[in-house]
Each structure stands twice: as C-alpha cells, then as structure tokens.
Amino acid sequence: MPDTIKRRSFLKGSLAATTAIALPMRALAQDVLKMGVVLPSPEADVGWSHTLMEGVRTVQEAYGDTIEVTVLENIAEGPDADRIANGLVAEGNTMLLLGSFGYQNGGIQIAQRRRDVSIIHASGYLTEPNFAPFTAKYWQGTYLMGMAAASLTKSKKIGCVGAFAIPELITSINAFMLGAQSIDPEIEVSVVWVNSWFDPASEQEAAKALISQDVDVIFSNAQDTPSVIAVAEEAGVYAFNLNSSMKEYAPSKYLGVVGTDWGPHFKRLVDAHVAGEFPGGNFWLGMEDDIVYTADWNPDIPADVVSQIEATQAAILDGSFTVFKGPLLDQAGTERVADGVAMTDGEILGMDWHVAGVTSPLPS
Amino acid sequence: MSALEFLLAGTLAAALPLLLAALGEMVVEKTGLLNLGLEGMMAIGAAIAFICVYHTDAHSLGFLAAALVSAVLALIFAALVIVVQANQVAAGLAVGVLGLGLSALFGKSYESQTISGLEEIGLPVLSQIPVVGPTLLTQDIVVWLTLLGTVGLWYMLNKTKLGLIITAVGESAEAARAIGYPVGLIRTIAVAFGGAMCGLAGAYASTVYTPLWADGMIAGRGWIALALVVFGTWRTGRVVFGAILFGVLSLGELTAQAIGVAIPSQVLASLPYIVTILMLVAISRHQTRVG
Numbered sequence: 057m058p059d060t061i062k063r064r065s066f067l068k069g070s071l072a073a074t075t076a077i078a079l080p081m082r083a084l085a086q087d088v089l090k091m092g093v094v095l096p097s098p099e100a101d102v103g104w105s106h107t108l109m110e111g112v113r114t115v116q117e118a119y120g121d122t123i124e125v126t127v128l129e130n131i132a133e134g135p136d137a138d139r140i141a142n143g144l145v146a147e148g149n150t151m152l153l154l155g156s157f158g159y160q161n162g163g164i165q166i167a168q169r170r171r172d173v174s175i176i177h178a179s180g181y182l183t184e185p186n187f188a189p190f191t192a193k194y195w196q197g198t199y200l201m202g203m204a205a206a207s208l209t210k211s212k213k214i215g216c217v218g219a220f221a222i223p224e225l226i227t228s229i230n231a232f233m234l235g236a237q238s239i240d241p242e243i244e245v246s247v248v249w250v251n252s253w254f255d256p257a258s259e260q261e262a263a264k265a266l267i268s269q270d271v272d273v274i275f276s277n278a279q280d281t282p283s284v285i286a287v288a289e290e291a292g293v294y295a296f297n298l299n300s301s302m303k304e305y306a307p308s309k310y311l312g313v314v315g316t317d318w319g320p321h322f323k324r325l326v327d328a329h330v331a332g333e334f335p336g337g338n339f340w341l342g343m344e345d346d347i348v349y350t351a352d353w354n355p356d357i358p359a360d361v362v363s364q365i366e367a368t369q370a371a372i373l374d375g376s377f378t379v380f381k382g383p384l385l386d387q388a389g390t391e392r393v394a395d396g397v398a399m400t401d402g403e404i405l406g407m408d409w410h411v412a413g414v415t416s417p418l419p420s
Numbered sequence: 421m422s423a424l425e426f427l428l429a430g431t432l433a434a435a436l437p438l439l440l441a442a443l444g445e446m447v448v449e450k451t452g453l454l455n456l457g458l459e460g461m462m463a464i465g466a467a468i469a470f471i472c473v474y475h476t477d478a479h480s481l482g483f484l485a486a487a488l489v490s491a492v493l494a495l496i497f498a499a500l501v502i503v504v505q506a507n508q509v510a511a512g513l514a515v516g517v518l519g520l521g522l523s524a525l526f527g528k529s530y531e532s533q534t535i536s537g538l539e540e541i542g543l544p545v546l547s548q549i550p551v552v553g554p555t556l557l558t559q560d561i562v563v564w565l566t567l568l569g570t571v572g573l574w575y576m577l578n579k580t581k582l583g584l585i586i587t588a589v590g591e592s593a594e595a596a597r598a599i600g601y602p603v604g605l606i607r608t609i610a611v612a613f614g615g616a617m618c619g620l621a622g623a624y625a626s627t628v629y630t631p632l633w634a635d636g637m638i639a640g641r642g643w644i645a646l647a648l649v650v651f652g653t654w655r656t657g658r659v660v661f662g663a664i665l666f667g668v669l670s671l672g673e674l675t676a677q678a679i680g681v682a683i684p685s686q687v688l689a690s691l692p693y694i695v696t697i698l699m700l701v702a703i704s705r706h707q708t709r710v711g
Contacts, residue, residue: 098524098635100531130524130635215678221685248677249685255639256630257437261430261671265678268426281532281634305534416677419684 133158202235444617459642460519494615
C-alpha cells in the first residue's frame with residue numbers, strides 16, 4: 057500500500073519539520089512581548105474600539121517585531137469575556153488590554169492570581185499593583201464644544217443623546233452646559249437617554265425627537281456609530297461626538313470631535329511593564345496628558361468664539377482653568393459647589409447630578 | 421415641527437421592521453410551527469441588503485437579496501424541524517445565532533458605513549391636508565407597499581381557501597394530512613415566507629430606516645416582533661395595531677424626554693413593554709377564544 061506509506065512518511069517528515077521550526081521559536085519567544093486585547097465591539101472606522109486599536113497600533117509601531125498582539129473583538133461582557141481573558145493569559149500573554157468596564161471583575165481576578173501579568177482596563181475603578189484602569193476627561197473637550205454650540209444655536213436650545221445616565225456621561229453633559237453658559241447664560245440643554253449602549257435606530261429617533269423640539273446643536277454622547285451625526289446632517293443641525301472624528305458623515309454640520317488618543321498612555325504602560333515597573337492605579341487622563349484633544353472644528357464658529365475657545369483650551373492645558381469650579385448650582389437651584397472651590401477628580405467622576413440649565417430630569 | 425408631528429411622521433417607519441417580521445412569524449405560527457430565530461434572520465437580511473445597496477445603490481435589489489438569503493436561512497430551520505424532526509426551540513435559537521454570526525461576518529468591512537435612504541412619497545391630494553398630510557401621509561415607498569401587502573395577507577388568510585388550508589395545517593395537522601394536503605410542504609413554504617419577511621424587515625432597518633450597517637443593529641427587535649405575534653393573537657389587524665402601538669410608545673418615550681417631562685427615562689423606556697403586558701391581560705380577559 058504505497059499510498060499509506062507515503063502518507064505516513066509525510067506525517068513523520070512534517071512532524072520533524074514542525075519540531076525544527078518550533079524549537080528556535082520557543083527560544084525566541086522569550087524576547088517577544090505577547091499582548092492580548094479584548095474589545096467589546098467590532099473594530100470599525102470610527103468609535104470606541106477603533107480608538108483603542110489606534111492606541112495599540114502606536115505601541116506596535118514602537119515595538120515592531122518584538123511585540124505580538126492578539127486582538128479579540130466583539131466580546132460580550134460577562135463569563136465569556138472572563139474565559140477569553142484567562143485563555144489569553146494561558147497562551148502566554150503577559151500584557152492585557154481589557155477594553156470595557158464589564159471586564160473588570162474577571163480582570164481583577166487574573167491580576168490577583170498572576171502578578172506577572174499587567175492589565176490595562178477601560179473605565180473601571182478597582183485597582184491592583186498590576187491592574188490599571190483609565191478614564192478620559194472628556195469634560196475638558198465637551199466644555200469647549202459647549203462654547204462653540206452656544207455661538208451657533210439660534211433657538212438657544214441644545215441637546216444631547218445619551219446612552220445611560222452614569223457619572224461619566226453626566227459629567228460630559230454638565231461640562232457641555234457650563235461651556236455653553238460661559239458664552240450665553242440663557243442656553244438650555246435637553247437630554248434624551250436611550251437606555252442602551254447600542255441601538256442605532258433608537259439613537260436616531262432620539263436625535264429626531266430633540267430636533268422636533270427646536271434643538272439645533274446635538275451632542276452624540278457615547279454612540280459608537282454615526283447614527284446621530286448622520287441624522288443631524290440631514291436635518292441641518294450641528295452635532296459632535298466623542299472618541300474619533302465622524303466628519304465624513306456630516307461634511308457641513310460637523311461641529312467637531314472630542315477625540316482621545318490612547319497611544320501615549322498605552323505606550324507608557326507597556327514600557328513600564330517591560331521595565332518591570334508597571335504602575336497599578338487609576339489614570340484620569342486629559343488634555344494635559346496628550347490623551348484628550350479636539351479637532352475638525354466647524355468653520356461656521358465665529359472668529360471671536362474661536363479665540364475664546366483657544367484661550368480656554370490653553371488655560372486647561374496649563375492648569376489655570378478647571379471646568380468644575382464653584383459656584384455650581386444643581387437643577388433645583390441648590391448650591392452644590394461653593395464659590396471658588398474646585399471639584400476633586402473623585403467628585404467629578406462620581407457626579408450624579410445635573411447643573412442648572414439642563415432641563416431634562418435625571419433618571420434616578 | 422411639534423412633538424405630535426414628529427410622532428405622526430415617524431411612527432410607521434419605526435413600526436415597519438417589527439410589523440414585517442411579526443407578520444411573517446404569524447404565518448409560520450399559524451401552520452403550527454414556532455421559529456425563534458427572527459433576530460438572526462433580520463440581522464442577516466440587514467447585512468445582505470446593506471451590502472447590496474452599498475455597491476449597487478438599488479434598494480429593490482437589496483430587499484430582494486435580503487428576502488432570499490433570510491428565506492434560505494429559514495429553510496435550514498425547516499429542514500431541521502420538518503425533515504429531521506428536531507426540537508423547534510433549539511433549532512430556532514440555533515438559526516437565530518447563526519444569522520447573527522453570519523451577519524457580523526459578512527458585514528465586517530461595512531461596519532459603520534452609511535448609504536442614502538429612500539425618498540418619501542406623499543399620497544396624492546391627501547398629503548395636502550395640514551398637519552397629517554406632510555407627516556403621516558408622507559412616507560417612503562416601502563411603508564406604502566407594506567400596508568398594501570398587509571391588506572393582501574389579511575385577505576389571503578381570512579377570505580381564501582389557502583388561508584383555510586394554513587389554518588387547518590396549524591390546528592390539526594393529522595386531519596389536514598388525512599384529507600390530502602401536503603402538510604410538510606405547506607409548513608416549509610410558510611417558514612420560507614417568514615424568513616423572507618424577516619429579511620425584508622432587516623433590509624428596511626439597515627437601508628431605509630437608519631440607513632447604516634453596524635453589527636447588532638437589530639437590537640432586540642426580532643424578539644419584540646415575536647412577542648407582537650402573541651400580542652396580536654395571530655390576527656393580522658391586531659398585529660398591525662400592536663406594531664404601531666409599539667412604534668408610538670417607543671417614539672413617545674423619546675419625545676417625552678426631549679420635551680422634559682418629569683418622569684424617569686427608565687420608566688418611559690419600559691412603557692412599551694408594560695402596555696404590551698397590560699394589553700395581553702385585557703385581551704385574554706375579554707376573549708376566551710384565542711387564535
């Protein structure tokens with residue numbers, strides 16, 4: 057049976073070849089940093105996962121062949137994600153990027169069990185010496201967007217489509233309001249909560265509902281698709297979003313983007329991991345860290361407001377201006393922050409009340 | 421535009437994906453089967469239609485392709501439950517998950533792309549009526565065709581022999597078989613029809629209603645459509661009513677927020693579901709015979 061023999065000898069040969077290749081590979085693997093990335097949504101041209109991957113690419117460019125990145129996208133939060141993160145560690149990844157809040161508990165368990173693994177986690181609050189969550193100070197950018205919105209609105213009504221009423225999103229809306237009021241104290245902000253992280257159709261209906269109430273500038277707060285931006289362009293109202301630019305979906309009415317560039321942060325943490333000095337702890341990153349930036353400003357913004365925005369941005373960068381500084385009133389008119397007092401990072405991150413001027417009631 | 425005008429203009433479009441999928445499933449269930457894979461069949465239809473329209477700019481082609489592909493997916497379900505006699509719940513869920521997975525796979529490189537939707541057409545003369553004319557009576561062609569088709573479906577189910585055969589197959593398969601009707605074939609055709617309707621529903625969601633493609637964009641509408649069939653007690657008119665009610669309430673919730681009504685948004689968001697439950701209770705109290 058020549059056929060069998062042939063197959064057997066082929067198998068033998070290929071086995072030898074595999075061993076021959078595998079041996080030097082294993083020796084080489086000592087020098088290659090293996091990094092695992094878990095993303096909550098598919099990577100697209102825009103959105104949250106896209107910006108995370110841009111950051112990862114910055115690291116890849118810096119490390120070249122000495123880093124091996126495994127990306128697993130569209131992983132639902134929960135037991136499945138924990139299993140996948142554990143699997144990445146078992147495969148020898150010593151650096152993990154967990155790209156969503158819900159990966160927190162599984163990630164912490166890995167961090168406690170495997171001190172040699174360093175974990176970067178998006179928008180959580182738990183920390184370990186080898187577990188470092190990060191959050192962007194979007195509010196610095198949305199304040200500037202509020203200034204621009206105030207200069208463009210005719211109805212003095214601006215609005216926001218929000219995913220869920222959690223502090224991170226509430227804070228961005230409050231800053232948007234404060235920025236608008238710094239230009240025109242009469243401005244009001246309406247908020248529509250979709251109560252979903254992902255439902256493009258409802259997000260669009262929410263935007264249309266705002267537009268039907270004469271809202272003429274819309275903040276797309278935490279939508280990963282250009283759903284709101286596209287509706288705004290069609291209806292002829294201005295709109296902006298977070299994370300990455302969606303200008304191509306609204307060529308004429310795009311107000312701008314409050315972008316995030318995670319590259320510098322990821323690079324710093326990977327460098328630290330390689331040096332054996334990974335800094336566990338919370339990272340609240342803003343313009344001063346080169347993480348939050350604004351771009352693609354609409355040319356319709358009047359020149360005097362542009363210079364005011366630039367001056368404010370410079371003041372945020374050099375630390376002479378903070379967005380959340382008293383006196384701050386809440387919606388009921390109660391003073392929450394006294395005159396001249398700046399809120400601490402912790403207070404800002406736990407903000408569960410709207411500033412005066414936001415007309416929509418906050419879901420309790 | 422007032423809040424009322426917004427509701428009048430948007431409700432039919434918001435209800436349409438639910439209506440199409442629910443009507444398809446209604447026919448499936450009338451033949452005595454239950455296909456739980458609506459979400460997946462809608463998703464694959466949405467992805468296929470989007471890809472077609474993205475490349476050809478022809479919406480009709482997109483709808484056709486979506487209906488075909490979703491019908492093929494539904495035929496997998498038919499093969500499982502009719503030929504192999506597999507468990508309907510398991511087979512339906514499997515087909516649903518398969519559809520979601522395939523839609524993500526095919527749609528991968530189209531993630532977050534946009535296309536242009538369809539022009540809205542006003543009904544002649546009637547669209548001149550103030551308030552209602554430019555809003556409720558000005559819709560895209562798919563809405564008008566669906567309304568026509570719904571009337572046709574109602575007629576077929578209630579006034580023709582075919583409708584009686586479908587009912588017979590569903591209510592007593594043995595009797596239908598005994599008098600010579602091909603039960604398996606009729607059920608297979610119904611399942612394929614249900615799949616095609618889900619495909620159309622998905623196509624409308626991705627190429628007209630939003631119009632964009634993103635993985636997971638059906639966002640639970642398949643399950644709502646499934647509930648609507650029960651809500652409508654397998655009657656065309658009631659399914660239409662349920663879909664429109666759901667559309668009104670889901671838009672009304674967002675409008676109430678935009679106006680600034682002091683009701684927590686979670687309560688408003690759950691309103692469509694609460695009303696559905698209340699309606700179910702009301703219907704089952706007033707009507708002993710269901711179906």
